Amino acid sequence: MRGARVGSLLALALLALVSLLAVGNGGRRVAVAADEPAANEKPAYGDTFVQASIGDITGLIPNITSDAPSHTVSGLIYDGLVQTDKDLNWVPSMAESWQFSKDCLTLTFKLRKDVKWHDGKPFTAEDVHFTYKTMMNPKTPTAYRDDFELVRDVQVLDPYTVRVIYSQPYAKALGSWGTAMLPKHLLAKYAEEGKLREAPQNTTNPVGTGPYKFQEWKSGEKVVLVANKDYYVQGRPYVGRIVYRIIPSQATIFLELKAKGVDMADLTAIQYARQTDYAAFKQDYNKYRYSANRYTYFGFNLKDPRFADKRVRQAFAYAINKPELIEGVVMGLAREATGPYRPGTWAYTDKVKRYPYDPAKARQLLAAAGWTDKNGDGILRNKDGQPFTFTIRTNQGNEERKKLAELIQQRLKEIGVQSDIQTIEWAAFLKEYIKQKRFEVIILGWGTGIDPDQYPIWHSSQMGPDQLNQISYANSEVDALLEKGRTSCNQKERVATYHRVQEILAEDQPLIFLYFNDALPAVSSRVRGIKPEPSGISYNFIDWFVPKALQRYTSG
């Protein structure tokens, strides 16, 4: 142990020395922190930005893919009618303005007249209509049809005016038009036949209206984008070329980062907290930290009679020490969750019931529910003498969740509850356990999206094998609130609705909300213009630039 530490210290020292030498040789490295704008650093065009991605993309039409790498890449190629700003509000993108009718049933968009597809054809209302038709075509393999189910009609009033008519008010109406718009002139034939996947636009030649144009996709190796010089927003983006390098190993990404082979990569908690805390790294990279829209939970199968009892769930909540988990598993780089909304978002409230670590209270609640340790062997039993034992299941390959399971197992053991841990490969886990509801307790996560509507997760009508209410939560008040929340277009009213949802969920503890993970990107310090916000850093990517003197690559 000691030897190892000395070894790594030596390695660090050597590394520091090497990088000092490198600075000496290079000479031109400017030691200015990114948030300290120097007078001579005018925004400049050019350079290449290399981003590491652990997975390959699966396609280039985002409407039919559902993985994060594909959406990251497509997000720069395509635009929607609206987009989110730094505070996650919907702001104009290809629509210059919009108007809701008083009853919230019609939404009229005025489109910008200066938007062109990457092939030079103008973007018009016909493309909006086509995108809607494509999303609703039963042959289109999209996972995002729900967004448009309530649309009764999309009317093209003139080439730059679109009217959307809803059959009932829909809270996510505006946000749903942030969907990538698709070019009718290229995709009409494929979409009609349901062959969107096979269209060349999905693999070799995507055409969007976004700030970057597609250059190449080398399967398993890289995706290359170049700046769209005709982008309709304030000229073109500064960074001339983006390369997504696909590196399937977390360890390799980290080494590439150290060797300055990539300009941006997501760090793991331990990398962020310990392994990048030396001068050379800090000089070459800026580290950022913000709360991601993703929380990890400890979920009960509510069909299991033991967990159907609210007192048992609350007892578990008292027995689990969230700060300990956050400290022990992600080095403090996460925010405690009290409900399904991220602290800081408009739907979030902290005025809900909390469960500080309190094993005595946990035992009390369990005793009230009929689980007692009569013979003093440290194991709780019910009145028939059956011990309280179950299995915690999570997906294989996620070390974080495995560690969570181990810490929680220990805490539960202290209150007399026995548990085993099982990790299962993802596809098998879904098929054999989740879909068939053959689980007792799971540790998984939810990505929550921008709108607070979480109808698919909590509504009692969503318990089917392929649906998302896998824990079988049913609460009629929550059902009513969810229905009300998603059909309201009054934000104030929605705030009240979702505050009430959080109060009930906190009381019910259908699952124990553990924490919201932090996103921990490191970005090369030669990149300027990054303005961290609670929502992240990438919202203003097209304003990022590298000062001329610091540019490293030709951008073509």
Next chain:
Amino acid sequence: MALFALRRLVLAIPLLIGITFISFLVIQLAPGGPFDYIRGEESGQDSKLIERLNKEYGLDQPIYVQYWRWLVRIGRLDFGRSFQPDAKPVLTKIGERLPITLFLNFIQMIIIVALAIPIGVASATRQYSLFDKVTTVFVFIGFATPDFWLALLLMILFGVQLDWLPISGLRSLNYEYMTFWRQQVDFLSHLILPVTVVAFGGLAGLSRYMRQSMLEVVRQDYVQTARAKGLPEPVVIGKHALRNALLPVVTILGLSLPGLIGGSVIIESIFAIPGMGQLMVQSVFSRDYPVIMGNLVIVATLTLLANLFADLAYGMVDPRIRFAGRRGRRRR
């Protein structure tokens, strides 16, 4: 010999069908389907899509129907399209990955053969000498070293600290702007680490085999005879003994031919090389049946062919084996 080869080829067809049928069954036994990934951990994704896609691709049919449809298509050499959202033809997907894997494996094999045979011969002729012991320890260290660990150590040393070699990938980012020769140097410098790691790990098998086989041969009477008639030792070993000792090694090499198209997942992932190993593993994890089956058909065909070639090569190296009418017995 031509007749023998032809007969073996014809017999290979039912064998191939049997192999694919069993593979098809086994793949489908693994729980989970190709479209379950759609149900991830994001709310707001429509799970009805899973059912629709299963229907569209015929996965709701009984397994024998699915196999029959697949077989009919393969009969027309149609390998189908991937189930992934990019829906690329299976052959395109394999074609994207195969060249680099073949190239890497070929270089690795040449290096291993070029090192292992001399090591094996030398340690056999100097059995129990210091050289024998040192090389034995060396090749076993190579055999026992986890390749991902060695890879990371070499990457830290040569990539991060010394900055002599690129860490991962196949080409530098400014590759397009290089001169032709600079491009070749760039490409080869990317291969040095992965090839070194694999070759180091692969030395043990072949060199030990060579040593063993050589030890057997040098005890034979005809080697004694060669020595007795006064031939110099290098000729005895290099000409009389080596040729015979190589026989089993040829078999092993022949059988490792199909391995040439399968990449190592660990090496490919660590060095970010987009090869066959990664493709196959990703296809298995995402239950991309057409790609898995396409890959299996190619590997199975190559294995059968390699077997045949190994047998034929035997005939050339060992004149006692004849193929006329009856198949010659394979020596072990």
